Amino acid sequence: MTEVGVIHGRFQVLHNDHLAYLLHGKSLCRQLIVGITNPDPSHMRLDSADPNRSLPETNPLTYYERHLLIKTVLAEAGVPLTDFSIVPLPINFPELFHHYVPTQAIYFLSIYDDWGRRKKDLLEGLGLSVQVISDRPAAEKGQSASDIRRRIANDEPWTDLVPPAVSRLLGKFDIQTRLRQQSSFSTKNR
Secondary structure (H helix, E strand, O other), X not given: OEEEEEEEEOOOOOOXXXXXXXXXHHHOEEEEEEEEOOOOHHHOOOOXXXXXXXXXXXXXXXXXXXXHHHHHHHHHOOOOHHXXXXXXXXXXXXXXXXXXXXXXXXXXXXXXXXXXHHHHHHXXXXXXXXXXXXXXXXXXXXXXXXXXXHHHHXXXXXXXXXXXXXXXXXXXXXXXXXXXXXXXXOHHHO
16 A cells, blocks of 8 residues: 555546545555646646536536535545545646645546546656556446536436535535536526
């Protein structure tokens, strides 16, 4: 088991597969650092490997909201608050990584598509140690945060796809109203 591991994602919206990913990462290290990518609009940049990931409509939750979701979900899953940290991770600005995460950590990564391969190359290009914990075709990826956002916007069933804390907190954030205002997620606005 490594001392410090870093795992990252947008978590827009955190779902059950995200939780499994986080818990898998935690099982591999004593201290887990969870990097929230696309922490704010100033740290987003289009990337041809996944051009949709930096669009405003695919990033409806703030950094604070995602931080609170991750913290609450991991705590409810039994991970002691002292065993993990949550930080912004501007994935599109690798030159800034050393300001946010330790460079001597192991970076855990799941690969499903060109974007995953691009991140692996990016992390290794920085001289960081990468451990791929899952490498599967996109068809085997599982849950999709964009599908969950679409379901929320269209008032379709979705709560079984997320940990209970996510459902509660998204209600407090009134995420449905926010998503409905974004026409690309709501069939009612098409």
